[in-house]
Amino acid sequence: MAEGSAKQARIAILISGRGSNMIALADAVGSGSIPNAEVAIVISDQPGAVGLEKAKERGIETLVIERRGRTRAEHDREVVAALRDRKIDLVCLAGYMRVLSAEFIDAYRGRILNIHPSLLPSCPGLNAQEQALANGVTVSGCTVHYVDETLDGGPIIAQREVAVHEGDTVESLSARILVEEHKLYPEAVKRVIDQIG
Numbered sequence: 001m002a003e004g005s006a007k008q009a010r011i012a013i014l015i016s017g018r019g020s021n022m023i024a025l026a027d028a029v030g031s032g033s034i035p036n037a038e039v040a041i042v043i044s045d046q047p048g049a050v051g052l053e054k055a056k057e058r059g060i061e062t063l064v065i066e067r068r069g070r071t072r073a074e075h076d077r078e079v080v081a082a083l084r085d086r087k088i089d090l091v092c093l094a095g096y097m098r099v100l101s102a103e104f105i106d107a108y109r110g111r112i113l114n115i116h117p118s119l120l121p122s123c124p125g126l127n128a129q130e131q132a133l134a135n136g137v138t139v140s141g142c143t144v145h146y147v148d149e150t151l152d153g154g155p156i157i158a159q160r161e162v163a164v165h166e167g168d169t170v171e172s173l174s175a176r177i178l179v180e181e182h183k184l185y186p187e188a189v190k191r192v193i194d195q196i197g
Contacts (some may be wrong), residue, residue, distance in 0.1 A: 009193045010040040011064035012078070012088040014096040019051015020178065021094035021185050022114055026058050028186035038192055041085050043079060045098055046173060061086075066099075076104040083108070089196065092189060093147065096159060105149060112147040113192060115185045117177045119159055129173045138164050142181045143190035158188040 012070040013022045022042055028034045042055035047064045055062050063082055067075050080103065083091065093114040093128070105112065118128035121145040123135070132140040140160040160180045164173060 007036070007197075009037040009089045009196065010087055011037055011090045011092060011189070012040060012083050012086065013042045013092045013094050014053075015042060015044045015049055015051040015094050016046050016097040017049055017051060019049065019054050019179055022051050022092075023058075024182035025092060025094065025186055025189060026055065026060060028189070030058070034190045034193065035184055037090075037189070040088060043082060045075070045096070049118070051095075057148060060072070064125075073097070073101045073103055076101040078105055080107045090192065092185070094185070099151070100147060102149060105147060110146060111196070113144055113157065113185075113189065114147050114152070114154075115181050115188075116143045116145065116152050117174065117181065119161065120152055120156060127170075127188065129170045129177065132164060132172065133168060133170065139150055140164050140177060142177050142184055144185055158184055159194060162182045169178060186197050 013025060015022050018133065026039045029037050029039050036102050039060050041061045041063060043063045043065060043067060044052055045067055047066060052062045065082065089111065091108050091112045118132060118143040119154065123131040139161050141159055143159045144157045146154040148155065162177050162180055
């Protein structure tokens with residue numbers, strides 16, 4: 001959406017936990033750092049996700065769609081229906097601990113973003129910081145990428161480097177990377193919204 005455009009990009013953010021990247025995105029939209037956008041809904045697969053309360057505090061609609069023994073495709077069909085009902089333009093995964101079905105990806109192909117705590121393609125999947133430390137890297141970081149059928153393998157939108165210090169633990173490295181994630185994700189979302197407008 002070009003600046004000054006009347007139409008606002010409607011963003012959905014999917015979370016499973018604390019929602020710190022969701023907060024960074026919502027606050028960037030609220031401050032105008034991501035112009036011509038609104039966070040229309042925050043959806044979680046976990047009813048106890050702390051981020052749901054933080055979204056409500058910001059006046060954002062929330063919805064819980066639990067997995068509860070359903071197949072991935074069945075669960076994702078319900079999520080996609082909720083997104084379509086709200087005319088969502090862009091889906092941002094923010095600590096959403098679920099691999100998306102092909103049906104979900106097809107419904108929003110090129111409009112699903114994820115943030116990952118490594119410099120992809122290095123250290124994909126879970127425990128990225130642990131992987132980085134085990135591999136002895138001197139630089140790690142974070143990546144915002146489009147979601148496709150591969151695990152953390154979609155086209156990269158933006159990355160930010162974070163130095164790995166001698167004596168780093170998973171916790172200390174994770175904390176420094178998270179600070180950069182909160183800066184990078186809003187910048188990448190703004191770039192994508194500018195392109196789709």
